[in-house]
Amino acid sequence: MRILIVSQYFWPENFRINDLAEELSRRGHDVTVLTGRPNYPEGRVFADYRANPQDYTRLGDVAVIRVPMLARGSSSIQLILNYLSFAVSATLLGMWKLRGQRFDGIFVFQISPITAALPAIALRRVKRAPMLMWVLDLWPDTLAAIGVVRSPRLLSLVGRLVRYVYDHCDRILVQSRAFTDKVAALAGGAERIRYFPGWAESLFDGETAAERAPELAAFDDDFKILFAGNLGEAQDFPAIIAAADALRDTPGLRWLIVGDGRAAVQVREEIARRGLQDKIVLLGRFNLERMPSFFASADALLVTLRKEPIWSLTIPGKVQSYLAAGKPLLAMLDGEGSRVIEEAKAGLVAPAGDGQALAAQVRRLMAMNEGERAAIGRNGIAYGQREFGRPQMVDALENWIVDCRFGSPRASSFSAR
Numbered sequence: 001m002r003i004l005i006v007s008q009y010f011w012p013e014n015f016r017i018n019d020l021a022e023e024l025s026r027r028g029h030d031v032t033v034l035t036g037r038p039n040y041p042e043g044r045v046f047a048d049y050r051a052n053p054q055d056y057t058r059l060g061d062v063a064v065i066r067v068p069m070l071a072r073g074s075s076s077i078q079l080i081l082n083y084l085s086f087a088v089s090a091t092l093l094g095m096w097k098l099r100g101q102r103f104d105g106i107f108v109f110q111i112s113p114i115t116a117a118l119p120a121i122a123l124r125r126v127k128r129a130p131m132l133m134w135v136l137d138l139w140p141d142t143l144a145a146i147g148v149v150r151s152p153r154l155l156s157l158v159g160r161l162v163r164y165v166y167d168h169c170d171r172i173l174v175q176s177r178a179f180t181d182k183v184a185a186l187a188g189g190a191e192r193i194r195y196f197p198g199w200a201e202s203l204f205d206g207e208t209a210a211e212r213a214p215e216l217a218a219f220d221d222d223f224k225i226l227f228a229g230n231l232g233e234a235q236d237f238p239a240i241i242a243a244a245d246a247l248r249d250t251p252g253l254r255w256l257i258v259g260d261g262r263a264a265v266q267v268r269e270e271i272a273r274r275g276l277q278d279k280i281v282l283l284g285r286f287n288l289e290r291m292p293s294f295f296a297s298a299d300a301l302l303v304t305l306r307k308e309p310i311w312s313l314t315i316p317g318k319v320q321s322y323l324a325a326g327k328p329l330l331a332m333l334d335g336e337g338s339r340v341i342e343e344a345k346a347g348l349v350a351p352a353g354d355g356q357a358l359a360a361q362v363r364r365l366m367a368m369n370e371g372e373r374a375a376i377g378r379n380g381i382a383y384g385q386r387e388f389g390r391p392q393m394v395d396a397l398e399n400w401i402v403d404c405r406f407g408s409p410r411a412s413s414f415s416a417r
Contacts, residue, residue, distance in 0.1 A: 001401060002030045002102060004129070006094075006120040007109035008069075008086045010035035011059050012046060014288040016317060017109040018059065019201040023394050025061045032101070033062060034094045034119065036069040036086045041230050041261040041285070043072040067093045074262065083113040090119035095126065105401035108133040112142060114158075114165055121168045130170035130404035132397075134196060136317070138182050141310040145234070162186050170404040173397075178313040178336045194400060198317050199390040200324035203292060213293040215283060222254040223366055225330060226298035228291060229318050231261035236306035239332060241270050242355030244280050247362060253279070255302075258294050260285040295325035299373070300347070300365055305333040307353035315340055323384035326377040328365060332358045340387075346380030 003024055010033050011018040017033075025031045038046045038056070049056055057064050069085040072078060108120045110133050117133055124131040140158035166172060166187040173196035174183055184190040216224065231237060244255050257267075257280065264282070271280050286294070295301060301322040305311040312335025319340060322329050329347030331338060338349045348365055350357035365373065 001104040001398075001405075003032070003401065004098070004101075004103040004106045004120075004123065004127070005031065005033045005109065006090065006106060006116065006123070007033065007035050008083075008090075008113070008116040009040055009109070009111070010038070010064065012049070012056065012287070013038045013040045015109070015111075016198050016201065018288075019199075019390075020109075020394070020397075021062045022060055023202065023390060024397075027394070027398070031062045032098070032103075033059075033064045034090055034098065034123075035064060035066055036090070037066060037071070039071040039082075041072075041232075041259075043074050043078070043262070045071050065094065065097050067097070072262075083115050087113075087115040087118045090116070091122050094119050095122065098123065098127075101127075103127050103129040104405045105129055106131045107397075107401075108169075110135050111137040112139070114139045114162055117165045121165065124168060130401070131168060132171040132173060132400060132404065133165070133169045134173045134175070135179060135183060136175045136198075138179060138310055138313065141182065145306075145308040145310045159186065171400050173400075175317075176313055176315045176336045182313065194396070196393065196396065197315060197388055198320045199388045199393050200320045200384060201288065202390070203289060204295075204321055204324040211293050212297045213290065216256065216294065216297040219254050219256070219281075219297075222252050223300075224254050224256055224298045225300045225302050225362065226256045226258060226294060227302040227304075228258045228294060231257070231259055231264045231267055233263060234306050234308075234311060235261075235263070236304050236332070236353060237263060237267045238270065239306075239353050239355040239358070240302070240304055241267070241274065241276065241280065243332075243358040243362065244276055245274050246356055246359040248276060248279055250363075250366075253362070253366070255280040256294075256298070257282045258284075258286060258291075291321070292325070295322070295327060298327055300328045300330045300362075301325060302330045303333065303337065303341075304331070304358075305337065305352055307334065307351070311352065312336065320384055320388045323380035323388070326381045328373050328376040329380065330358065330361060330365065340383075344379055344383035344387075346376060346383060 007017050009015045021031050038049050067089040069089050070081045072082045106120050106129050108117045120131050139162050140155045163186050172193045175197050177195050303316050315336050329341050331341050331349040334352040341347050348361040350361050
């Protein structure tokens with residue numbers, strides 16, 4: 001099939017859509033990606049892309065069509081302009097750059113912002129191809145949760161935009177079953193909704209990589225809790241730092257942060273204010289390809305979300321990759337994410353926002369012997385393969401595209417419930 005992926009974010013930015021595009025290509029599909037210039041999460045266009053844009057026009061056999069847009073920057077105004085500029089540029093220039101090309105399906109990778117779906121709606125009409133959207137971020141709820149939009153009137157307007165987008169989707173794929181009711185309320189029912197969770201990227205296939213990250217060699221003798229990913233408002237770093245502060249006198253304990261984001265400056269300042277620079281180490285951002293070596297070097301992998309009703313519906317994307325790494329998870333979150341970890345028996349969970357409870361779970365994990373922690377890691381691998389296996393997920397997606405395009409009676413075992 002000829003598949004167009006519309007995503008504001010794509011390689012060399014680290015998102016699961018990269019892995020999906022490559023997997024579809026490996027299966028023999030002709031895949032094209034319409035995206036912008038890479039600038040996430042720092043808010044600046046990547047220096048290597050600026051110097052060598054020609055090197056980023058293909059990811060293996062996947063064709064990458066890029067349109068100009070304003071970078072995210074560091075302010076709310078810049079972020080809004082980033083969202084709007086991609087929507088406009090991808091609609092107008094994207095239409096021109098894709099002229100003459102036909103597609104069997106259009107797939108939208110929808111994390112914030114939902115405005116990234118607007119170019120796909122225009123292309124759906126012109127290309128006469130069905131549109132499937134993967135919802136990983138619930139608007140307008142997310143905007144309210146992170147405080148970007150507080151006006152009820154404006155949130156209502158965003159809700160109308162979301163209804164418009166959902167109305168133009170032939171299938172709406174949700175990353176968590178707990179999303180279903182929220183999406184159905186804006187989509188006029190659950191008939192078009194399907195359950196489509198994330199999975200561990202192909203580079204995590206198999207057991208934990210044997211190689212270790214040389215950047216962590218200095219901490220070989222420590223018990224290492226590693227957080228990998230975005231440093232943002234949703235991750236609740238104040239509560240993480242509070243847990244580290246409660247354990248500041250625990251010998252041999254180190255918190256390692258791999259990643260970057262809009263909250264990085266505040267995180268660094270709070271660590272310094274509490275005098276925890278030796279306990280919490282900010283290592284910066286690394287390519288996704290390096291993550292298996294960092295995970296292999298850790299004793300536990302940390303996932304957190306702030307205490308908000310909307311976040312309790314979410315399975316954080318890093319959970320599937322953590323499970324595949326075969327290391328115990330430490331979690332500070334509610335709802336679906338905590339349910340998955342507890343059901344898998346893959347780690348210890350504290351309530352969202354409770355740094356003291358997280359500290360207590362760290363003590364519990366450190367008190368276990370290596371055999372007990374290894375068993376927890378094996379539980380995670382087994383659960384991840386069973387519940388979030390890439391082959392069955394992509395099989396389902398292929399069937400949904402065929403069903404939408406050709407009216408095939410083929411069905412998938414994955415449903416919204």
